[in-house]
Amino acid sequence: MHRFAGKSGxxxxxxxxxxxxxxxxxxxxxxxxxxxxxxxxRADIGRLTQRTLExxxxxxxxxxxxxxxxxxxxxEHTSANATGPFHIGRVRNAIIGDTLARALxxxxxxxxxxxxxxxxxxxxxxITWIWSxxxxxxxxxxxxxxxxxxxPGEKVDAHRGRPYPAVSAxxxxxxxxxxxxxxxxxxxxxxxxxxxxxALTQAILDGMLQSLARLGIRFDEFVWESDFLHDGSxxxxxxxxxxxxxxxxxxxxxxxxxxxxxxxxKESTTVVVQRGNGTSLYxxxxxxxxxxxFARFERVVDVLGQDHRLHALTLDALxxxxxxxxxxxxxxxxxxxxxxxxxMSTRGGSAVWLDHLLAEAxxxxxxxxxxxxxxxxxxxxxxxxxxVGTGAVRYHIVRVAxxxxxxxxxxxxxxxEGRSGPFCQYSYVRAVAVLRKAEATQGPYPxxxxxxxxxxxxxxxxxxxxxxxxxxxxxxxxHVHALAGYAHDLAEQFNRFYHAVPxxxxxxxxxxxxxxxxAVRQTLGNTLDLLGITRLEAM
RNA sequence: GGGCCCGUAGUAUAGCUUGGAUAUCACGGGGGCCUCCGGAGCCUCAGACCCGGGUUCGAAUCCCGGCGGGCCCGCCA
Numbered sequence: 001m002h003r004f005a006g007k008s009g010x011x012x013x014x015x016x017x018x019x020x021x022x023x024x025x026x027x028x029x030x031x032x033x034x035x036x037x038x039x040x041x042r043a044d045i046g047r048l049t050q051r052t053l054e055x056x057x058x059x060x061x062x063x064x065x066x067x068x069x070x071x072x073x074x075x076e077h078t079s080a081n082a083t084g085p086f087h088i089g090r091v092r093n094a095i096i097g098d099t100l101a102r103a104l105x106x107x108x109x110x111x112x113x114x115x116x117x118x119x120x121x122x123x124x125x126x127i128t129w130i131w132s133x134x135x136x137x138x139x140x141x142x143x144x145x146x147x148x149x150x151x152p153g154e155k156v157d158a159h160r161g162r163p164y165p166a167v168s169a170x171x172x173x174x175x176x177x178x179x180x181x182x183x184x185x186x187x188x189x190x191x192x193x194x195x196x197x198x199a200l201t202q203a204i205l206d207g208m209l210q211s212l213a214r215l216g217i218r219f220d221e222f223v224w225e226s227d228f229l230h231d232g233s234x235x236x237x238x239x240x241x242x243x244x245x246x247x248x249x250x251x252x253x254x255x256x257x258x259x260x261x262x263x264x265x266k267e268s269t270t271v272v273v274q275r276g277n278g279t280s281l282y283x284x285x286x287x288x289x290x291x292x293x294f295a296r297f298e299r300v301v302d303v304l305g306q307d308h309r310l311h312a313l314t315l316d317a318l319x320x321x322x323x324x325x326x327x328x329x330x331x332x333x334x335x336x337x338x339x340x341x342x343x344m345s346t347r348g349g350s351a352v353w354l355d356h357l358l359a360e361a362x363x364x365x366x367x368x369x370x371x372x373x374x375x376x377x378x379x380x381x382x383x384x385x386x387x388v389g390t391g392a393v394r395y396h397i398v399r400v401a402x403x404x405x406x407x408x409x410x411x412x413x414x415x416x417e418g419r420s421g422p423f424c425q426y427s428y429v430r431a432v433a434v435l436r437k438a439e440a441t442q443g444p445y446p447x448x449x450x451x452x453x454x455x456x457x458x459x460x461x462x463x464x465x466x467x468x469x470x471x472x473x474x475x476x477x478x479h480v481h482a483l484a485g486y487a488h489d490l491a492e493q494f495n496r497f498y499h500a501v502p503x504x505x506x507x508x509x510x511x512x513x514x515x516x517x518x519a520v521r522q523t524l525g526n527t528l529d530l531l532g533i534t535r536l537e538a539m
Numbered sequence: 540g541g542g543c544c545c546g547u548a549g550u551a552u553a554g555c556u557u558g559g560a561u562a563u564c565a566c567g568g569g570g571g572c573c574u575c576c577g578g579a580g581c582c583u584c585a586g587a588c589c590c591g592g593g594u595u596c597g598a599a600u601c602c603c604g605g606c607g608g609g610c611c612c613g614c615c616a
Contacts, residue, residue, distance in 0.1 A: 038560065081616070121616045225616095254614055264542080264612090275614045282616050309543060310611050334544070334609070343610085368579070388579085400552070403544065405609060411566095412551075416579050418565040419552080426579050434576055477556075485553065488564070499572095499581045517576095539579080 084161020087351035089344035107475035157207025362389030395421030427491035
């Protein structure tokens, strides 16, 4: 307004008034009026109500989803090394990745999720090194770190991962052990891994996946790094890299690529892709992995911690070097840190285990449930506590924008009030309870839009109408935290409506208000689905 | 040293892509609300855009420079 007013030589307010006079109202725009230098358009609220409730109630679980099928996409996320239990630093990747996959599917993109299993590096070799030895032969330092810590029946990832920090420390001061691990790495690379190697990786992985499954996180496919070696694709990548425009042969026979023309930081422009002894490096194998993804998917999305940012740039550069024009899309998130200023580390002992966090959350949820209900079946209490506890954890981690750092605090992670998963679940339960009492848990829900005109009703309808745009924007911009924000907005607006406007005790408005509550149940439920949080009928 | 990311009330966050009206929401703090559809709730009060320049009629938002915090810079993954 100001810009155009300047050109036409009028004051902004006069210009706005003149413009308003030339505008006519249409089917969706009931009024246009001037406030200072601004034009306000007022929607035909009856029409908005009519369309929104119709859309929600007829589309049901598909409200907010797009019908049009987009290009098939692969979302790779989590991909944590199988060296022990999940800690909550790693789980941010899983929660962002899983939520993004759900949002993309709702936005019409067919998604395949992949977990890249690293069975090749030194870390995986360290696990095999220690567990291929009889316990009596373990170095005393390592045995000391494990003895007395084991719990009968503990999860396999906790069990097999326990010696890992001690092994890591031991190797630093024992070159002969280091040499053994290095020899193991070479055997694995040459396809002569000890027989139990893959099984150990798989076992720890299974334990980690059990924890993720409690959060509703599952994967469509598991891609093993070593497979790219054995099917020859790494060799083909290396061959292409040898002939790349900026390939460099080092004195000892190693191959590198000078990536300085790709805008990478100085002092890290020479990327070694193959060692002097002929074995490949991680980046080279990752190029092979991405070529395999490009062969099947039109969009390739990688969810990565910020410590992998340079790796992502390097990968782009190497793809360019071999003449590949396609690129992955990277979703980068910041680390979760612990309050005294450390990064969460398995080796350093500062990690908060996901299993520990889930156990605390579920236990706390159980106490809350028991305090509210005396006569519930134990199995019902268990189910509610599990849903509430895991929902709280998922919500707490997804609610912050990926690019913002998160400091982990127990009291925040276990909060069931305010901006939390349980708050959203509770509002859903409340909507269910109203419908149950109205004996209207099933449709149809006839309504008359003209009877809905309370301020809190209209605001609630506007919030419902916003949902499809929120889903689209979250998927397009990888802003999964916006879904958490929306769930809270909707739950909060519903609570306001609930306190301000009678539903069951109303007269002419009753059917319409019941339809509105049903629409809230549907939309809030759809949002919880996208967040991977369980819908509850009671809590 | 170089590169990338972040900086919003006591704490924690949204808004930044695409500049616009009184900056969102929560926790904590003050004051209220259960004979009334589920109080894990609702109402209400106080409280914030790191600093300095620039662009603009207008900057939390864009640009430049500081300061503070995180991460990365390996023939590891």
